[in-house]
Amino acid sequence: MPSRYRDALLSACEGQLIVTLDTVDPCLLVYPLPEWEIIESKLRSLPSLNEQARRLQRVLIGNAVEMELDGSGRFLVPPRLRDKAGLDKKAVLVGQINKFQLWNEAAWDAQCEADLAAITGPESLPEEMQSLTL
Numbered sequence: 001m002p003s004r005y006r007d008a009l010l011s012a013c014e015g016q017l018i019v020t021l022d023t024v025d026p027c028l029l030v031y032p033l034p035e036w037e038i039i040e041s042k043l044r045s046l047p048s049l050n051e052q053a054r055r056l057q058r059v060l061i062g063n064a065v066e067m068e069l070d071g072s073g074r075f076l077v078p079p080r081l082r083d084k085a086g087l088d089k090k091a092v093l094v095g096q097i098n099k100f101q102l103w104n105e106a107a108w109d110a111q112c113e114a115d116l117a118a119i120t121g122p123e124s125l126p127e128e129m130q131s132l133t134l
Contacts, residue, residue, distance in 0.1 A: 002093065005100075006073040015069030019077055019102070020060050021084055026107055028077065028085045030093070030100040036064070077102070 046053035
């Protein structure tokens with residue numbers, strides 16, 4: 001974990017993290033424990049007779065693994081999750097407001113290129129996003 005996030009994670013959740021599969025992108029999601037508890041509560045409230053809701057619960061909750069930052073700010077991702085995300089020697093940790101994404105470096109680079117191409121120019125953004133000031 002980069003040092004710029006380490007202190008905040010240690011104070012917010014004592015370094016306790018949850019890692020699970022992303023349902024959209026070929027990466028892993030890394031949540032500080034308090035943020036995961038919010039997601040888990042939302043997942044728990046989904047209708048149990050809805051097959052799509054059960055699928056989402058199985059993927060996110062069924063693959064969730066509790067981890068803790070060690071004294072050097074590292075965490076060990078289980079091999080099964082590493083394989084699912086295609087993680088090898090080079091990985092990229094990307095901050096996403098309330099969580100992180102953990103990507104294979106080549107997949108991240110390709111995704112960045114695709115995302116930049118898709119949002120180039122104001123006409124490519126949905127109308128509700130065109131007034132966004134960055």
